[in-house]
Amino acid sequence: MIIIKNIDVYSPDYIGKKDIFISGGKINLIRDNIDINHEDIKVIDGSNKILTPGFIDQHVHITGGGGEGSFKTRAPEITLSKLTTSGITTVVGLLGTDGTTRSVENLVAKAKALKEEGISVYAHTGSYEYPTITLTGSVKKDIVFIEEIIGAKTAISDHRSSSMTNTQLAQLASDVRVAGMMSGKAGILVIHMGNGEKGLNPVFEVLKETEIPIKTMRPTHVNRRRELLEQGFEYAKMGGIIDLTCGIYDELSPKNVVKEAENKGVLSENITISSDGYGSWSKYDENGNLIKIGVSSVSSLYKEFKAMVNESEIAIDRALSYFTSNVAKALEIYPKKGCIAEGSDADMIIFNNDFCIDHVIANGRVMVEDGKVLVYGSYE
Template identity: 40%
Template sequence: MNNLTLIKNAHVFAPQDMGRQDVLFAGQQILAVGHHLDLQGDTLHVVDGSGKLLLPGLVDSLVHITGGGGEGGFHTRTPQMNLTDATLGGVTTLIGALGTDATTRTLTDLLAKAGALCTEGLSVYCYTGSYQIPARTITGNITDDIVLIDKFIGIGEVAIADHRSSQPCAKELMRLASEARIGGMLSGKAGIVSIHVGEGASRLALLEQVVRESDIPASQFYPTHINRNLDLLEAGMAWAAQGGFVDMTTSTNAQFIAEGEIPAAKALAMCLQRGVPVSQLTMSSDGNASLPLFDAHGRLIGLEVGQVASLYQAMVEAVQQYNVPLTQALTSVTLTPARILGLTGKGRIASGADADLLLVDDDTLAIDSVYAKGRQMVAEGVPLVKGTFE
């Protein structure tokens, strides 16, 4: 029998505010949530949650787990993600993706890395495809990849409004989305289409055309980087009014902000203030993507790497700097992405849900402990489990 863990007297945000509760879990599953759960036994481990909040583990919908970048030459390919890059930032579930480079980065390598991270303790899924259309696949088509390969839950990140995209037309994107949608229906998965939105002036016009000229709903698409600039954020809010989802990117640098990027936490607050439901709003890290630095003449002078930990940092920033209620900020990085991605056991604290949990300081929201699939990964802010080569 799996050992039982009982967290007592924590203030539970599930992500809704449940007040002080006890949470019991064993193996990978939460067994009970309630007041005064009193058990005894040799296999019971009791954790005192007094003075702490208990939150669901974060769901990060876009991470370049095998590395990204490369647009500045081979030496600009960013490194792979390590296990503790996620766990120390409270991320217990993530979606791996390819980006610009689907030549030196491959789907088979992506699946292998996902399998490695799962073995090390995380829950990891993937998108087939990459920036390009026609899509790179393993089986030969998008539908078969999603139906037949367990970890594939959709396709992405397909690039639009970007000089690095394949410059797809509406009909090409319709066909791609249709194949993903059918794959999702047949396999019981989301079949979502993750969309990379660049700096191009067309913004979300291509998605709007697809929805207008086909039977594919706006909810089939999951556009990201919507906080790239104010014009794109405005387009994102209009897209949400049509039933679409809006995702903000948390990895950034000072140069991006100076050039007009809106910090993800601020963009989340702006959307909520404009009445966009949190059920349509998410943040993701774009972890291990490249963040290029340029001089005044536009020459590449350095690279920073996107951080998975920026997701939790942005959630805290939304609460502490932009007065977003914790329930809403937390929902944007737990329950909402889990629902969009069709991950029913993720993003919530409830009986029968997966035992992905964070204990954080009640005042500062600093992470104390992280449990992923019921296994404690972090204690007192220090990793108990490291990746194989960390």
């Protein structure tokens, strides 16, 4: 049991200076003053600090990405403290280019491991390739019967994808949609967007030709180039949800894109931000030869939030929404996740006034205290 005293609370909307009582992994009470004294209750002094929901990173290669420059370029699996020290208390794992040396079985096992270590984890079946790789042999069965799996992943407009037809994209989106309805899950299709000239055109064409709801298909990396971003804005204005990736060069960084989106009349609730952590970034020459490769960090999520507030002077509550409530609503796990409210999971970050991470609490357990890791993963 924990009581956090006298702290400024953003839910992500600012709700004032409060005391918060945590027990059983949940937020039990939020009051102006909570006066409970017991030796088993841990008291955290929140004076001159800020409390927010924990970040939800919905695009992390938890089993490692890469592999596009031969076996030596396969990224390692992520470790627990890499996530918690970045303020991430909920993560969604997925595969990328490599669905051959990596598998959905491996992905689900890693998701279960991270859950055992203390954070909340979901996953998507599939990878860049089509036909979609699965665990059970069926996209529908993966979503319906595997607890952690809430959707699927595919890729379009990318030389590493399987060059799906519109019919195949529509069939996959339909399967994901129906499986979500059957299982009470989000049922979403995450679509990796590459640099191809077609951009989002296949998605627009599927929407025009079918009855698939627009929020079923979730394009990500839409800020990787200007033309794709403009299509992303159009998609969001139509009611779709677009995902921005951290680590993109400055002009198209999320902190700049969200301001531009507001000026263009794009609803902020239709935008989310993720890290693409532990996935590889790569550059190719005009002949398709790999010339440079690296690995993205989940810490880019926290760095982007801090830059939005400190550099772009975006209001704290608005900046927070892109990493918390917007994501939770998009994944259909709100208000269990993504907010500070009575009955919600006790997933939260305590920041110092300079927005350095002081504490991270996941499912009611203190993972980081005074900026130091308390709970490490099994092999850290």
